[in-house]
Amino acid sequence: MENALKLFSQKGFYNTTIPDIAKAMKMSVGNMYNYFSSKEELAKFAIKYSTNILANDLREINQMEISSRDKVFLFTRKYLENVQDSPEVIEYFLRVYLSNREVFNKDCEGFLCVSEFVTEVMILLDEGAAKNEFRQQEFFPAFAMIMGALGGFAFLSGEKVLEKDIAFYSDDVAENIYRALKYEG
Amino acid sequence: MNNKIKKPKIVWLQAITCNGNTHSLLSANANRLKLFLDSFDLVYHPSLTTDTLLNDLLIEKNEIDFLLVEGAITSNKDFFQISDQGINEALKKLVLKSKYLIAIGSCASYGGVHQKFEQNDDICGLTDALDETDISYLTHPIINLTGCPVHPEWIFQTLFSLKEYKKVPLDEKGRPKEIYSYLAHHGCTRNEYFEWKVEAKSFGLKEGCLFYEQGCRGPMTHSNCNKILWNDVNTKTRAGMPCIGCTEFDFPRNNMLETKKNIGIPDEVPLGVTKRAYLSLAGVAKTFKIDRLNEKIIK
Numbered sequence: 001m002e003n004a005l006k007l008f009s010q011k012g013f014y015n016t017t018i019p020d021i022a023k024a025m026k027m028s029v030g031n032m033y034n035y036f037s038s039k040e041e042l043a044k045f046a047i048k049y050s051t052n053i054l055a056n057d058l059r060e061i062n063q064m065e066i067s068s069r070d071k072v073f074l075f076t077r078k079y080l081e082n083v084q085d086s087p088e089v090i091e092y093f094l095r096v097y098l099s100n101r102e103v104f105n106k107d108c109e110g111f112l113c114v115s116e117f118v119t120e121v122m123i124l125l126d127e128g129a130a131k132n133e134f135r136q137q138e139f140f141p142a143f144a145m146i147m148g149a150l151g152g153f154a155f156l157s158g159e160k161v162l163e164k165d166i167a168f169y170s171d172d173v174a175e176n177i178y179r180a181l182k183y184e185g
Numbered sequence: 186m187n188n189k190i191k192k193p194k195i196v197w198l199q200a201i202t203c204n205g206n207t208h209s210l211l212s213a214n215a216n217r218l219k220l221f222l223d224s225f226d227l228v229y230h231p232s233l234t235t236d237t238l239l240n241d242l243l244i245e246k247n248e249i250d251f252l253l254v255e256g257a258i259t260s261n262k263d264f265f266q267i268s269d270q271g272i273n274e275a276l277k278k279l280v281l282k283s284k285y286l287i288a289i290g291s292c293a294s295y296g297g298v299h300q301k302f303e304q305n306d307d308i309c310g311l312t313d314a315l316d317e318t319d320i321s322y323l324t325h326p327i328i329n330l331t332g333c334p335v336h337p338e339w340i341f342q343t344l345f346s347l348k349e350y351k352k353v354p355l356d357e358k359g360r361p362k363e364i365y366s367y368l369a370h371h372g373c374t375r376n377e378y379f380e381w382k383v384e385a386k387s388f389g390l391k392e393g394c395l396f397y398e399q400g401c402r403g404p405m406t407h408s409n410c411n412k413i414l415w416n417d418v419n420t421k422t423r424a425g426m427p428c429i430g431c432t433e434f435d436f437p438r439n440n441m442l443e444t445k446k447n448i449g450i451p452d453e454v455p456l457g458v459t460k461r462a463y464l465s466l467a468g469v470a471k472t473f474k475i476d477r478l479n480e481k482i483i484k
Contacts, residue, residue, distance in 0.1 A: 110472030119464045122450050126460065129447030139449030 001025075001049050002088055004042065009091035013043060013100045040103050047097045047104065047113045050089045054079065055116035062120055068128030069178050075124070076150065076174035080166050083154045090154040121146060125181070134181045145180045149173055193250035193348055196242060197230040197289075198279060200272045201265050201299050201308065202256030205334040206290040207232050213337035214417055221341050224348070225251070240268050243278050251344060252283035257292040257299040258314035264305050276311070277319050285347055286311060286320065287328045289340065294329035294359075295434050312359065325352055329359040333431035338413050339364050358434060360407065368456060369428045370403035372411030373420070379404075382471045383478045389425040391482045397451070400443045402430030404455035 003024035007016050018039055022032040036042040057078045061071050083090050097104060104113065111118045125142050128134035134142075153173055157166045199207075207230070213221070228237045228249075242249070259265055260273045267275055280286055288311045291297035295310035302308060312327055320327065325347070330339050343361055346353045354362045370376070378385070378394035385393025395401035403411075403422055410420045410428070422428050429441045445452040454463040 111468045112472050115465055115468045118468050119461060122464045122468070123461060125448040126450040126452075126464075127447075129450075130452060134448065136446075137448055142448050 001046065002086065005046055005050060005088040005092040008043065008046065009088055009095045013039075013096050013103055018042075043096065043100075043103050044108045044113055046092060047108065050092050051114045051117040053086075053089055054082065055120050057082070058117065058120035058124065062123050062127070068124065068131060068133040069182070071124055071128075072146075072178045072181070073171065073174040076177065077167070077170045079150050080153065080157075080170050080173070083157050084166050087158065090151075091158055094151060094155055094158065118143075128181065129183075132183050132185070135183045142181060146177055149177050192224060192226040193344075194248070195225050195227045195251045195253060195344070196249045196279065196283075197227065197253045197255065198239075198276065199231050199267075200254060200256030200258050200276070200293065202290070202292055204232070204255075206255045209334035210337050210340060212416065213341070217338065217341055221344070225344060239275070242282075243268060243270075243275060247282070249279065249283040251285045251287060251347070252279055253287045253289050253340070254293045254311055255289045257296045257308045257310060259305060259308045260314075261305050261307060264308075273314055276314065280315060280319055281322050283322065284324045285328070286323055286325075287330060287340075287343065288312075288359075289330055290335050291331050291333045291431060291436055294331045297333060298437055301437070326355060327359055328353065328355065328361065331358075331360060331365070331432040331434070331436075332408065333436060336408075336410070336413065336415065356407075360432075364409055365407040365432065367407065367409040367412060368404060369406040369408045369410045369420075369422065369430075369432075370455070371409070373403055373422045374411075375422060378478055380470060381473065381475050381478055382467055383475070385425065391425065392478070392480075395422060395425070395427040396444065398444055399427040400429070400441055400445075401427035402433070403428040405453060406430040406433055408432040 004021045007020055007024050011020070016039070018032055019029050021039075021042065022029045025032070032042075036045065058075055061074050061078070064071070064074075066074070079090075107113075121143055122139070125134060125139065129136055150173070153166065153169065156162050162169070197207075211218075211232075227233070227235070229235050229239060229242055231239070254276065256272075258273050258276060260271055262271045265272050288294040292299055293311055295313070296308050297310075299308045310329070312329070315327075328343060330343060332339065339361075342364065343353060346361075346363070356362050356365055358365075370379075373379075375385075375394050378392065379396055382397070383393055384397040385395050385399065388399070396404060401422060406428055408431075411422065414420055414423075427442060430436050430438065450464065454460050
């Protein structure tokens with residue numbers, strides 16, 4: 001599946017063909033169709049697959065007995081490490097999922113295919129606010145603050161404009177996210 | 186021939202109360218109230234004309250089958266006295282003559298709204314007001330019929346069950362399971378709106394769920410309100426007023442008409458559901474816009 005993600009994010013959704021993917025996955029085109037009835041279906045499965053990697057990371061962090069501030073720092077580090085080690089996971093999200101909404105309109109609209117990850121972000125925010133570590137605000141501005149900062153950084157990394165190794169920026173990015181969320185009593 | 190059968194004797198004692206449970210009882214379905222009065226001997230109720238006075242009951246040795254208490258208890262005579270004695274003294278005397286003791290309403294069950302009174306910190310319900318010796322004559326654990334007020338049918342159902350079967354199964358808070366195992370959410374006509382996360386825009390509308398913004402406690406409140414209905418016709422939630430959780434022991438809470446949220450996410454989720462499960466389902470349900478549920482029912 002990583003190979004499919006790579007192909008999609010490098011060549012774009014429309015320039016990637018099922019034979020390309022079958023070749024990358026070392027299976028016949030016929031066999032490919034046994035698993036996915038179309039390229040669109042494969043793309044939908046791929047977005048679930050890639051965001052579930054992040055969802056699992058964040059779920060593990062959410063279940064730790066640490067402060068919400070530490071969770072933000074840990075998740076930021078984990079996310080940026082993912083960008084570095086498996087760029088295809090985030091690249092797919094940015095360059096295929098966000099850029100080709102028409103492919104995902106049906107059965108993948110809204111949060112349908114990314115719900116596990118969104119749920120974990122909700123839990124992170126809810127617990128932080130319940131413990132008065134985060135201030136009260138509407139959900140979407142808080143959600144966008146986290147995902148916007150992380151997604152933006154992944155984009156910069158993909159464009160190869162960062163001067164230093166992406167992990168170098170992790171604590172600064174996390175600090176910015178935390179400051180946007182933190183409770184000011 | 187029925188007249189020859191001795192009817193179980195009921196005494197209704199009032200302590201610190203707004204009289205709300207009495208109002209509720211007297212608003213019962215007329216047929217059910219008649220059946221109740223035909224089946225039991227209500228020898229004393231302070232709001233009804235009876236041959237017996239409270240003083241007579243306190244003095245005489247006759248047994249009481251069912252002692253029903255409405256209102257909270259205090260040992261502080263400055264705040265409440267009845268028949269020249271503290272309500273706790275009167276209560277203890279009557280309990281020693283009774284087979285069954287039933288708390289009618291939240292105040293009698295655990296102190297209710299009166300427990301919030303800061304100038305007197307010993308206001309409590311029956312269970313806390315009585316010790317082992319006081320209740321030694323009872324043939325059944327104290328029964329708590331919580332609610333503000335209690336539905337008259339809960340009183341009737343409990344009394345008829347005890348008359349017939351001598352005992353009723355209770356939950357860990359002393360409430361009859363038959364009544365309080367349900368949630369107010371069961372039978373609510375707004376359940377479809379709850380499923381699809383369509384919220385009500387304001388009070389009194391036919392459309393929308395009251396859980397997200399208006400503090401509805403239906404999914405976490407034990408009661409069968411939406412099964413048996415009030416005045417046989419309606420309930421708060423059906424009419425468009427959020428359930429305020431009046432059968433639970435934390436009633437009355439602060440800000441009862443608001444849903445406490447953390448960054449837009451409900452602080453409490455339906456009973457027995459994990460937050461992760463609730464949020465996953467809610468997120469998915471919110472994705473869809475069901476036209477029918479976003480339109481006026483009667484245009």
